[in-house]
Amino acid sequence: MKRGPHLRYVLRQAWLLVGASPWLTAVSALTIALALTLVGLFAMVQFNASRLLRELGQSLTVQVYLKDGTPPPVAAQVEQRVRGRDGVRAVRALSREQDRARNRKLLDPELLQGLDEAAIPGQPVLEVEIEAELASRGDVEALVAWTKTLHGVESVEDVAFGAEKLRLLFAGVEIARTIGFVLSIVLLASAMFFVFSTIRLSVFSRRDEIDILGLVGATPTFIRIPFLVEGVLQGLCGAVLATLLLGGLHLELRGLVRDVYMLNVPWSLLPPGMVVWLFVGGPAVGLVASGLSVGRYLRT
Amino acid sequence: MKRGPHLRYVLRQAWLLVGASPWLTAVSALTIALALTLVGLFAMVQFNASRLLRELGQSLTVQVYLKDGTPPPVAAQVEQRVRGRDGVRAVRALSREQDRARNRKLLDPELLQGLDEAAIPGQPVLEVEIEAELASRGDVEALVAWTKTLHGVESVEDVAFGAEKLRLLFAGVEIARTIGFVLSIVLLASAMFFVFSTIRLSVFSRRDEIDILGLVGATPTFIRIPFLVEGVLQGLCGAVLATLLLGGLHLELRGLVRDVYMLNVPWSLLPPGMVVWLFVGGPAVGLVASGLSVGRYLRT
Amino acid sequence: MIQLYHVHKRYPNGSEALVDVTLRVREGEFVFLTGPSGAGKSTLLRLLLVMERATDGQILIGGRNIHVLRDSSIPFLRRNIGIVFQDFRLVPRRNVFDNVAIALEILGLPRREIERRVNQLLEGLRLLHRATALPGDLSGGEQQRVAIARALVNEPAILLADEPTGNLDPELAAEIMGLLTDINRHGTTVVVATHDIHLIERYGLRTLALHRGRLADDRPRQPRPVVDLPSARVSQPVALASSPLSSQAVVDPSPDGPVAVAADDFDEGGDA
Amino acid sequence: MIQLYHVHKRYPNGSEALVDVTLRVREGEFVFLTGPSGAGKSTLLRLLLVMERATDGQILIGGRNIHVLRDSSIPFLRRNIGIVFQDFRLVPRRNVFDNVAIALEILGLPRREIERRVNQLLEGLRLLHRATALPGDLSGGEQQRVAIARALVNEPAILLADEPTGNLDPELAAEIMGLLTDINRHGTTVVVATHDIHLIERYGLRTLALHRGRLADDRPRQPRPVVDLPSARVSQPVALASSPLSSQAVVDPSPDGPVAVAADDFDEGGDA
């Protein structure tokens, strides 16, 4: 006798549930959308911060300044020693003149006016490209330690390395991550709470119906199924909304980053497969929330 | 005959409304709390960004490097001319040795080992303290233009000014502001929507009661008042919660900023009077939301 | 007191609940309204309370045309009309005492006065021991009596009762009828909608019969009411002196004299 | 079919709704349950449906002790019991057809079968023209008939009816009673709680009287029922042949024979 309801009946009842209180359905769908959007935003920030740091790590170079007048053979010897180290991808030697030419390009043309060539700083330099795995601030410190060992090498006058900048960048990313994480947790918790409680209210506002169904012999499963389907439908609507919202925000943020930082932004700042996750997560949230709330009501 | 209900009756009914569905009341109070917390966070970010920039503007210095070997009289003359300009608060002249001593302090002691005194960079310098009103990125550009005019002055070799850093800072602040603003708008709108709809649901779940009161001769005002009081109570609860939440977040953020940026943080990052605003805004939101929802129901 | 002229009521779904009903109930009258299920009895009472507006025709209550009553005046009309709904319409989240007290809270009576009156009435209806119970925890008959208490407590000029004894045993029904005739004797106009032929026959009062929305019969009051049908088992008459209503009538006690419902009573007074 | 042994029911608020009730209703019997308001009639029916659990004592239905019934078996018990509630308990957001169809949807009957049975029954109860109306748009009597239809539609082994004619005019009441005696004649055990002495007297069936929770009287079936009280105005007997129940009885038609409710019917079957 343990037959479930007909599909036709289920769809009809779920549709009636939606139609009977479109307002409630909209609230639930919107909360789910909001929750998904927040998760999406957080994922987006995480994804892009990681990508940025990975790219930074790939193009990291350390400038090893050699003492002025270091003879080419000694320079070549130093180059050789640096090249042999772990984590070094490439070493490029620049002579005093090459360095000066490079600096001239970097400097303000106005500044250069009236200055003679010799006034432009220049020094023999080894540009060391480092293959670093930059995943945390600890990696930066390790890199700093690594460069310090170069000071012991003869003929090395100075080692320039944007450690301070990197430290600041990491601090910034970390602070953004932490704030984002705390906010996401707070907002996600609230959103989950809302989804749960709106669906619970939806169940609550239909407790007469649920009671009566029970009284005429419906099994808890039979009563539950239309509510679960409703939850899934709300989750789907939420996923659609969240996709639209995130798409809009994505465009907005891309434009912002491009205009303010003048950076070349990759086509998509969204983690791949995110839309799929939204469309899995939305219905799942709806299902779980409605399952919990109907289950709770039916048990008491 | 247009007498309102007794205060005793109103309080009793409002209390019964709360007690009859503590869940709904909790949801409403929490939404209000969330909305207020978000407004508070946004105000906090705004407030601190402005303060930071104002402080930056006050302690801004431009280093005017003079050519090595500039005779003291010429230096004094340049100093005089710079001092005469608009917006200059103070000028301090450093000799080559004073600059070198200062740089030594800044440099890594390890780096200095084995270096002779002369290897430490040093140059006669004018430290120009500028009184700038830094309110927008435009102000930075104006400052850059101002410093450029110093390049024309004879004996000036270079003008160092953290324009790039400032630009970056402003860009960062601006991007944070924009994201914060967009997010706040989105989240506030959702929160307002939720407050409105939870109170509307609360009214909805008591429509039998409202109908019956109307049928026995209660005026719309009489019916409305307990709901309005309930809304105000929910707003008050929301304000208390928001104050606690913001207090907690404030401590958290202060700790974070201090630990990560190693900055000396002022005792309070909260805009003054914010708590008062929370306690005005919470009940106001509750009142308006409940007024709107009861009004709507009573009209139809 | 109550006058209907060619009243029609068609619900949005098309059912014709009332068709060309013209009738008049004088002040202080006691009238039964009867007719088969779906005849339009409840609809007629709903029109009097302006829960629905007539599709056509005129309805006068206390000389005032309620067809053109402003929405803001409706509460003041309703304060003069006590009603017992067929499905009771008690507030589920308020206990018995509060449900009855509502009608007085609305009038802004002092708390002690409210308590005195409500308790007195509940006692008369044998409900005092259930005063703190919620409606959901009452038996059907108990709920019905709470609904009756709420309608009576503010001593209205008109009392409308829809099937007020449908859930009561004959003994209690007789008591309720006693209460209603008592309040009627003090000037209140009473209209009782009922299917209970035995009730109607026993009291021999004026009876309006509806049939498919039309007024099919208007049987005048019988000179000598049949009070003692063998099957009715009427108990001792209700102690009228102890009834809260007899002790303090605010309306004119002469059954045919002018009852204190002026047309202006339905307005919000001078401060409207 | 129904056996109660020393059943007590005390509600959490302390009211003693049933006190030491012992009674037995045999398969295929038709029993009236009567008693003044608050006597415990509805409570007794609620216990049979396991909406409440008895405080003390044993209740057997179809030989099975429902006092120890697992929660998960309750729905299967209820499918064998049709019930008409005193306050109807229709689902407000489903129309008349859907309200009646619920009892069959639960059983997983094919849609066409559901439509056929529901429409036939609605027609018999003169409700077919209101099939798409919501309960809130029905008159009291119409709601009551929908509740009756829902209880009858799945041809239960036991039918419990709480005041099933309280909102019906005598004519319709007689038709409903005809329907109930009809289903009873086909083997269904029927228990009707009512205050209507006239109804009880007319049919002369076994009558159990409760008084303050105690079984005060058990009057056996009268050999010659009085069917034609002058006031009853009973219409022509209901066309039994057209009733959906007579055409396809699932229960044994002999009134005293064993009715097809095995104890196992209340369980979820082999797949539980």
Ligand SMILES: Nc1ncnc2c1ncn2[C@@H]1O[C@H](COP(=O)(O)OP(=O)(O)OP(=O)(O)O)[C@@H](O)[C@H]1O
């Ligand atoms: N809100 C409504 N919308 C649509 N139709 C309605 C509504 N209320 C009542 N009706 C219909 O109007 C007719 C008269 O209903 P009404 O409730 O007045 O009957 P009644 O005489 O009170 O019947 P009963 O004795 O069964 O209570 C019925 O056919 C009913 O279905």
Ligand SMILES: Nc1ncnc2c1ncn2[C@@H]1O[C@H](COP(=O)(O)OP(=O)(O)OP(=O)(O)O)[C@@H](O)[C@H]1O
């Ligand atoms: N849920 C409940 N909680 C507390 N007390 C209850 C509850 N339900 C009923 N009672 C009380 O139990 C007693 C019996 O109630 P029950 O509903 O069984 O009476 P009844 O015989 O059906 O009366 P009526 O003819 O008025 O419907 C009453 O005094 C009632 O107040």
Ligand SMILES: [Mg+2]
């Ligand atoms: Mg009616």
Ligand SMILES: [Mg+2]
């Ligand atoms: Mg009962």
